[in-house]
Amino acid sequence: MSDHPLYEDLSTRRLTWLRFKRHKLALMSGGFLIFIYLIAIFCEFFAPYEPNWRNPKAIFAPPQEFHFFEANGNFQFRPFVYGYTLRINPETWVREYTEDTSQKHPIYFFSKGQKYQFWNLFTARHHFITTAKGQYLHIFGTDKLGRDIFSRIVYGARISLSLGLIGVVLTLVLGVLIGGLAGYLGGRTDNLIQRLIEVLQSIPTLPLWMALSAAVPVHWSPLGVYFSIIVILSFIQWTGLARVVRGRFLALREEDFVIAARLLGASQLRIITRHLLPSFMSHIITTATLAIPGMILAETALSFLGVGLRAPVVSWGVLLQQAQNFQVIVLTPWLLIPGIFVILVVIAFNLLGDGLRDAADPYGGHQL
């Protein structure tokens, strides 16, 4: 009793957290997302190689297996991989790689490897995982130019995941501002905004995105393209959020406690910031969380179709471009691995959003 404060005494935030904690899947998803965003932030450190570094000894090479036992059965605490021997099949001309047990490449953690510019601030050499000079490590294999897929996924995470976040922030700003305006002013403004949203929502999104991104000049820098893609994606996505915000505003405006505040003489600003916003903040956070995977998927789709981000920028969609033909599925299925990451992140965001929504719902049951 003394350790556990009464249910009645808990703040909304604390209640939300207690309810959220019960949602094991959402909790795990949250953990996973934090983990993968950390990797994206420190991608130079986590990736063993630069995204555009080529290993001429391994073109279309399959993932290497981790070993603890040498060929003669000796156990070794430090994991290692074997180098490849290449044989071109004289009948099919397919490159066939086999493990060469004479080439042992031990794996080192937190040690020196390729030089890189960390956040463009300073030069560093330490990697989370690397091999000795002259040896190589391809956890997820390599692509047609011999670039390391694992490193490229790690670098791509930075682009794909940050694009989702920045895009949702932009969507939020647009949605809350326009939706709030419609809900608060009502009348003609509301009518006009509602019709605009209907028009925007009735245009098929994919052709519109493609048309808009085709209009982005080819000579723009990768950064310019990156931001223009964000703007294009948010341009469509804000409509859903604006609807939600407008609905909440309209509903809350007539709540007794809001009228009470007005009768107390509270200013408009005070009513909005103290009474309206706190009441649907949780709602907005949930909607935003559920909108991030949409952003990531849209970027992936655009880049996959070749109208989104373009090489040399590395995003998950750009990586998947290489998996556009069916040969890949038969001969080099590891090129599809970036897709697994897209799926994992999208599922995690959806589960997290579900958990947040249930937790933020004050009528979602009182049992803790």
Next chain:
Amino acid sequence: MTTRNLLEVTNLSVKFPLLKRGLLSKQVGEFTAVDQVSFEVQRGSVLGIVGESGSGKTTLVRAILRAIEPSSGSVLFQGNDGAVDLCQLTHKQLMPLRTQMQMIFQDPFASLNPRMKVADIIAEPLVIHHPEQHLQHRQQVIKMLERVGLEADSLHRFPHAFSGGQRQRIGIARALILNPSLVICDEAVSALDVSVQAQVLNLLADLQEEMNLTYIFVAHDLNVVHHFCERALVMYRGAVVESGPVDQIFTSPQHDYTKLLLSAIPSLDPDIKLAPLDRNSLDLG
């Protein structure tokens, strides 16, 4: 205006436009929710307003406080600085007057912000009108809590931790902390259990004496009005059909609608069958 009257309402009407739904909505008519209502309230008295659901009671009192914009009429309020017509003021000009008139709401669950602590809810009027005295706010809130019969440890709790009666006490504390002269109780007890109703009514009566309050008491329960009010208005379809001292309304109702309302009060004697008058046989106007 005589200074004995705290409030004089003259020909107050509230009309809502009826809009045709469609791409370009256009006004096709008007709905008169409050129709030419006039009455006065003496300082220190309790005026009851009764009527069935939808008769315009709530709209009327909300229009007096300008929570809903009245269409025509005047509301003369005898403020601390002389009489003013509330209908003529801008919302900014109304601000300082809000300290002198307050409202207690019907639904004790909806009228308190679920995300604010009791201390913040009750202190909000002080924060809005006397931000410079913020050091005294805590003291005033604790005093007010005591006055409405709540424990001081309620301060750090949220509204969901309280029962209906306790929440209504919080609403009363919030309404009274600025020391208003006019308090409008919009069905303040009708959402409560009967036993709790009695407690809250007694509290309101005690506070009236202590703080020299004037009440406008909206209710649909005639017994409560009989017990609590000195004068009463009977409203039907937005208009006042009868008004006068409560005893007179109860003993010799003039209007058929009042008779209908009175015939619908259940008796305490279970052997007496409830026999409401037949609506169709009455001349309700």
